[in-house]
Amino acid sequence: MFEAFDAxxxxxxxxxxxxxxxxxxxxxxxxxxxxxxxxxxxxLWKKDEVYLELFNFWKTIFAVAxxxxxxxxxxxxxxxxxxxxxxxxxxGPVIGPLMGYEVLTAFFLEAGFLGIMLFGMxxxxxxxxxxxxxxxxxxxxxxxxxxxxxxxWMQTPAGFSxxxxxxxxxxxxxxxxxxxxxxxxxxxxVLAAYLTxxxxxxxxxAWHLLRKTAPRRAHTMFSMAMWMAAIVAPIQIFAGDLHxxxxxxxxPAKVMAMEGHYQSHEGGAPLILFGVPNxxxxxxxxxxxxxxxxxxxxxxxxxxxxxxxxxIPDELHPPVSIIFWSFRVMVAIGFAxxxxxxxxxxxxxxRTLDTNAWLHRTAVLMGPAGFxxxxxxxxxxxxxxxxxxxxxxxxxxxxxxxxxxxxxGFSLVAFIIVYFLVFGAGTFYILRLxxxxxxxxxxxxxxxxxxxxxxxPGPAHTKLHGDHHDx
Numbered sequence: 120m121f122e123a124f125d126a127x128x129x130x131x132x133x134x135x136x137x138x139x140x141x142x143x144x145x146x147x148x149x150x151x152x153x154x155x156x157x158x159x160x161x162x163l164w165k166k167d168e169v170y171l172e173l174f175n176f177w178k179t180i181f182a183v184a185x186x187x188x189x190x191x192x193x194x195x196x197x198x199x200x201x202x203x204x205x206x207x208x209x210x211g212p213v214i215g216p217l218m219g220y221e222v223l224t225a226f227f228l229e230a231g232f233l234g235i236m237l238f239g240m241x242x243x244x245x246x247x248x249x250x251x252x253x254x255x256x257x258x259x260x261x262x263x264x265x266x267x268x269x270x271x272w273m274q275t276p277a278g279f280s281x282x283x284x285x286x287x288x289x290x291x292x293x294x295x296x297x298x299x300x301x302x303x304x305x306x307x308x309v310l311a312a313y314l315t316x317x318x319x320x321x322x323x324x325a326w327h328l329l330r331k332t333a334p335r336r337a338h339t340m341f342s343m344a345m346w347m348a349a350i351v352a353p354i355q356i357f358a359g360d361l362h363x364x365x366x367x368x369x370x371p372a373k374v375m376a377m378e379g380h381y382q383s384h385e386g387g388a389p390l391i392l393f394g395v396p397n398x399x400x401x402x403x404x405x406x407x408x409x410x411x412x413x414x415x416x417x418x419x420x421x422x423x424x425x426x427x428x429x430x431i432p433d434e435l436h437p438p439v440s441i442i443f444w445s446f447r448v449m450v451a452i453g454f455a456x457x458x459x460x461x462x463x464x465x466x467x468x469x470r471t472l473d474t475n476a477w478l479h480r481t482a483v484l485m486g487p488a489g490f491x492x493x494x495x496x497x498x499x500x501x502x503x504x505x506x507x508x509x510x511x512x513x514x515x516x517x518x519x520x521x522x523x524x525x526x527x528g529f530s531l532v533a534f535i536i537v538y539f540l541v542f543g544a545g546t547f548y549i550l551r552l553x554x555x556x557x558x559x560x561x562x563x564x565x566x567x568x569x570x571x572x573x574x575x576p577g578p579a580h581t582k583l584h585g586d587h588h589d590x
Contacts, residue, residue: 127519129527130202133534135501137195139494140538144188146493149263149309150316151181152256155236157343159249169339176336177320180552182237185229187545194534202527206508206518213279213287213295217269225262229255260309267308271301273509274500275369287509299369303362304500310355311496314456315489317347321459322486323553325479333556338473341482345472349460356453360416366503367417370510372431373503376442378413379403380427387411388425393447396440401428403443437505441498449495452488459485 155174162170196218199207207214235243235251243251278294279287289295321344327337367374375381379391381401390412394403414423428436459481466472504510508518 124524124528126522126524126527127516129524129531130198130519130522131515133202133527133531134195134198135498136531136538137191137198137534138497138501140542141188141191141195142493142497143490144184144191145259145263146308146312146315146490147319148181148185148188149259149312150314151177151184151319152252152259153313154316154320154343155181156249156253156256159252163245163249169336173336173339176556178237180549182233183545183549183552185233187542191538191542201530202520202522203508203518204520206513209286209513209518210273210509211286213272213289214269216289217265217272217296221262221265221269225258225265228261229258232258263309263312264305267305268296268298268301271304272296272298274298274304274504275300276509276512287512300362300365303358303365306358307355307362307496310351310358311489311493313347313351314355315493317344317351318456318459318482318485318489319487320344321348321482322484323556325482326554327556328473329476329479329483334473336556341479342467342472344482345460345463345467348456349464352453352457352460356457359450359453364417370503371426372428372435372437373442373499374417375426375428375431376437376439376503377446377499378417378425379406379439379443380413380425381439382429383425383427384414385424387415387420387422388413388417390416394443396443398439435506437503442503445495445498445502449492449499452492452495455485455488456492 155177158170158174158177161167162174232251232254235248236255239251240248272295275298276287277298278289278291280290282288320340324337324339324341324344327333328341363374363377378388379394379396380388381403387410389406389408389410391403391406391408394406394408397404411421414425415421417423417425428439459478462478462481463472466475466478472478506515507513508515
């Protein structure tokens with residue numbers, strides 16, 4: 120059945136499939152852990168039970184997403200031994216310790232404090248519980264740091280030597296960890312995680328504002344999410360521009376593919392907004408372009424020359440069509456997020472943030488946009504590295520295990536079936552949880568004797584109101 124397929128292609132598809140499923144959960148949990156920390160800090164500071172109730176609401180969702188992220192990540196590590204054993208042998212002295220540091224620092228930190236965060240509020244006290252929440256958030260950021268260090272080293276390898284067996288031997292760990300692309304890629308990824316979470320939280324808040332089920336809680340979620348969009352989206356666009364300039368310096372072929380520049384441009388390169396790549400004829404058909412704007416963006420000079428893929432041997436070209444479109448999807452979503460952020464600022468100024476139904480509907484539609492942008496960005500990054508696994512050093516074709524295509528093909532089919540069943544069910548459960556936002560307390564409780572006594576109605580009063588409403 121799979122004899123006609125190439126084992127390398129199938130192994131790449133398998134890893135791409137599993138990493139695509141995996142990355143959406145860490146991208147969500149990184150941002151959500153920080154959001155939980157902010158919610159608990161606001162509760163301790165303002166003594167407003169709404170923040171605690173939202174903390175408990177999102178805490179359950181975080182636990183499910185965190186668990187699915189751990190399970191989906193385990194599978195990828197096995198593929199290094201089954202499908203990519205040559206890569207593991209050659210790059211293991213560098214990649215192995217970096218992955219080990221991630222487990223020893225980040226995962227142990229997260230696992231050690233996760234139980235306290237989930238179940239310890241009434242056992243350890245609020246301040247110690249807040250410390251546990253902050254440690255879980257810190258653990259997710261440390262985890263991202265080590266993973267991005269390893270992946271960035273594969274993009275811009277540094278600080279190594281090669282022994283007689285062809286293995287990459289660490290020579291300078293500081294150069295390995297802080298390789299040329301690491302600061303840009305770590306910043307870009309963490310900001311992407313925050314925006315991803317913000318738009319999920321914003322979509323949830325907007326959904327409940329439209330349904331009018333819990334106006335105060337929904338307003339708090341939606342307002343916080345829109346502040347994040349308004350502040351972080353422009354920072355992300357700026358960070359992305361810096362990342363692009365760094366990529367042009369160290370991986371020029373990737374940028375050529377992103378820009379669709381098959382040919383070199385001596386007097387200023389155009390910015391191709393849209394078009395259809397034609398790899399056979401090495402040109403972009405039906406191109407809609409702005410003259411010289413690409414040179415202005417990448418070189419800060421309208422007339423600066425830009426090299427094209429015609430300066431690189433054909434066998435070293437990355438797949439242009441995939442990179443060309445994935446990059447545009449990522450950029451389009453980034454500017455859409457910026458637009459939502461600006462729109463929310465205008466509505467906030469007009470005092471219509473809670474009443475503008477069109478903004479709420481748009482926010483609901485934009486809920487999964489962050490995940491799409493993260494996946495598009497990773498596709499641009501990883502496919503743009505081809506035909507190398509370690510850029511400029513180790514070809515993908517020379518990294519594969521001595522394995523037959525049918526073995527990879529059948530395991531790929533099994534992964535697809537199991538992943539869609541297990542993680543599809545988990546995702547459906549998370550969506551169900553998001554739809555169950557507790558109702559606001561009764562107005563008479565908000566203004567009655569409890570408020571007069573300086574006590575903010577808590578979960579028990581919320582339950583009372585729910586019971587009363589059901590009756």
